[in-house]
Amino acid sequence: MNRRRPTLLAALTLTAAAALTLSACGSDDKPASDNDKIAGADTGTEPSKSPSESAPAEPDRPxxxxxxxxxxxxxxxxxxxxVKDAVLHDAEQRIRAVDLAIAEQNALHEAYRFYSEGEAAAGSQKYIQxxxxxxARTTGVTRYYQEDLNVKDDGTASLVYCxxxxxxxxxxxxxxxxxxKDVSPDSYVLYASTLRKNEKGVWVTERLVSERGSAKCQP
Known part of the structure; x- marks a missing residue:
């Protein structure tokens, strides 16, 4: 989940947890190495529950x-x-949580770790650091649009957005x-994310890839 910040540092051209790049022909992601994982980050190997199952009690959200x-x-x-509205809500909260971690200068902030696990959490840690x-931190208004959400029967979901x-x-x-900075085609970014409903009933982002300057997102 990003601000117009392409020249602060090369690594800052990526948005929250977007440590990988979405290629023109699809995602080119790969498993994060042990060094990419943060303490307590879930790798997503635990079997997930179907969205049709009874939801657990609402967790204490940060x-x-x-x-x-x-x-x-x-x-x-x-x-x-x-179910779909819950996915969108938790994806939105992850975006906000990463900006909160940046504002509070805490690379291990509990808020973004509540809404992300595995590769996405490890990528967020690097990005915030x-x-x-x-x-530095973020400022201004960021707009999110053109979402495409697909919820699967296995308790996972894919969300693509601009x-x-x-x-x-x-x-x-x-x-x-x-x-x-001046507005350019690189001001617009395409994201593809994978989410999973965890044991708390939260739709956590497990993977997030991006393509800056995507033609799909241009105004």
């Missing part, structure tokens, strides 16, 4: 309070299907300076 200058426009449609190393970073930027914490 509180996400972002700086007032970090805002979003989620244009994802409510489907009326409780880059901001910490440069004493992100508009044209009004979102890097902000350096010590100086308060905002790194404003």
């Amino acid at each position: 509180k996400i309070e972002l700086p007032t200058d970090v805002t979003y426009e989620f244009e994802w449609d409510k489907t009326g299907d409780p 880059e901001f910490i190393d440069h004493k 992100e508009d970073q044209s009004k979102a930027f890097n902000k350096f914490i010590e100086t308060g300076k905002t790194d404003v």
